[in-house]
Amino acid sequence: xxxxxxxxxxxxxxxxxxxxxxxxxxxxxxxxxxxxxxxxxxxxxxxxxxxxxxxxxxxxxxxxxxxxxxxxxxxxxxxxxxxxxxxxxxxxxxxxxxxxxxxxxxxxxxxxxxxxxxxxxxxxxxxxxxxxxxxxxxxxxxxxxxxxxxxxxxxxxxxxxxxxxxxxxxxxxxxxxxxxxxxxxxxxxxxxxxxxxxxxxxxxxxxxxxxxxxxxxxxxxxxxxxxxxxxxxxxxxxxxxxxxxxxxxxxxxxxxxxxxxxxxxxxxxxxxxxxxxxxxxxxxxxxxxxxxxxxxxxxxxxxxxxxxxxxxxxxxxxxxxxxxxxxxxxxxxxxxxxxxxxxxxxxxxxxxxxxxxxxxxxxxxxxxxxxxxxxxxxxxxxxxxx
Numbered sequence: 001x002x003x004x005x006x007x008x009x010x011x012x013x014x015x016x017x018x019x020x021x022x023x024x025x026x027x028x029x030x031x032x033x034x035x036x037x038x039x040x041x042x043x044x045x046x047x048x049x050x051x052x053x054x055x056x057x058x059x060x061x062x063x064x065x066x067x068x069x070x071x072x073x074x075x076x077x078x079x080x081x082x083x084x085x086x087x088x089x090x091x092x093x094x095x096x097x098x099x100x101x102x103x104x105x106x107x108x109x110x111x112x113x114x115x116x117x118x119x120x121x122x123x124x125x126x127x128x129x130x131x132x133x134x135x136x137x138x139x140x141x142x143x144x145x146x147x148x149x150x151x152x153x154x155x156x157x158x159x160x161x162x163x164x165x166x167x168x169x170x171x172x173x174x175x176x177x178x179x180x181x182x183x184x185x186x187x188x189x190x191x192x193x194x195x196x197x198x199x200x201x202x203x204x205x206x207x208x209x210x211x212x213x214x215x216x217x218x219x220x221x222x223x224x225x226x227x228x229x230x231x232x233x234x235x236x237x238x239x240x241x242x243x244x245x246x247x248x249x250x251x252x253x254x255x256x257x258x259x260x261x262x263x264x265x266x267x268x269x270x271x272x273x274x275x276x277x278x279x280x281x282x283x284x285x286x287x288x289x290x291x292x293x294x295x296x297x298x299x300x301x302x303x304x305x306x307x308x309x310x311x312x313x314x315x316x317x318x319x320x321x322x323x324x325x326x327x328x329x330x331x332x333x334x335x336x337x338x339x340x341x342x343x344x345x346x347x348x349x350x351x352x353x354x355x356x357x358x359x360x361x362x363x364x365x366x367x368x369x370x371x372x373x374x375x376x377x378x379x380x381x382x383x384x385x386x
Contacts, residue, residue: 198288229269232262268309
């Protein structure tokens with residue numbers, strides 16, 4: 001799949017600039033197996049890079065100006081590296097402008113370059129195409145000009161670039177895009193950036209994303225509310241159990257003992273968070289033991305918590321997961337990402353993929369009048385130089 005993307009990107013570079021690229025980079029999107037809404041609640045996430053990528057072709061041009069072409073958009077822009085980097089009305093260019101600004105602000109010196117890129121990451125699907133764009137651009141500049149940058153530096157600079165654009169993202173997307181390994185998931189502590197790899201051999205099951213094709217506008221306001229509710233709940237736990245410093249120190253039993261001390265909403269939020277942190281740990285054990293059926297059960301449990309306790313689902317996502325639960329070919333399903341739309345992640349028994357897609361596609365269209373999209377994904381390597 002990526003071979004054609006690579007060939008087309010390199011050919012476009014040669015046609016545009018009259019020479020072969022010096023460096024070709026692949027930068028992947030990512031999924032999160034489990035651990036949703038836990039990055040800002042002191043827990044762990046379990047992301048992985050996937051085989052949907054942005055392909056970049058780079059060369060030095062021996063000037064002070066860089067020219068970047070987005071093949072899929074049929075758009076291009078130039079940036080004078082001697083001038084102050086400013087935001088543009090052309091949104092996609094800001095991620096690259098942000099990367100250049102972060103590199104310059106952190107003392108890295110480089111000259112002008114030419115770059116073209118093309119992608120097979122579905123935009124707006126929650127697979128972090130923006131992180132892939134940021135990290136791939138940094139990786140290409142680093143490789144062209146021999147900059148002394150470690151993987152973690154690339155992740156952090158990519159995150160800062162996105163903050164500069166105006167999106168206050170966590171570190172998970174950039175970190176997993178850069179640090180991914182084929183057939184491995186990353187258990188990541190988003191606070192300390194400590195991480196460890198765990199096996200991701202799904203054996204008799206395929207990993208398929210169902211894209212609901214909906215995005216409800218509640219996300220931003222509800223996200224902020226959830227953070228406030230969780231902070232209130234943690235404060236109550238700390239008051240009664242001084243040894244607790246964060247949710248990862250807390251137990252379900254402690255939370256249950258304080259049910260009458262919290263509002264119903266706050267209790268539901270913290271009950272989900274503490275259980276979800278435990279589920280991430282159980283998911284790592286299940287993967288290491290090759291117990292994919294247990295992993296599937298944990299996915300269903302997570303969706304129930306996200307829908308009923310954390311209340312970040314919607315009727316479209318709930319319908320997809322409820323239907324999956326009744327389907328013998330699917331052993332696990334949950335909403336993936338912030339919620340209120342986007343994708344569900346599903347573990348489907350191999351050999352049943354087409355039948356499942358056909359069934360869900362018809363049912364979803366009949367119920368909501370919306371086309372359901374499907375993305376088959378495999379766990380892959382992080383940002384790499386070809």
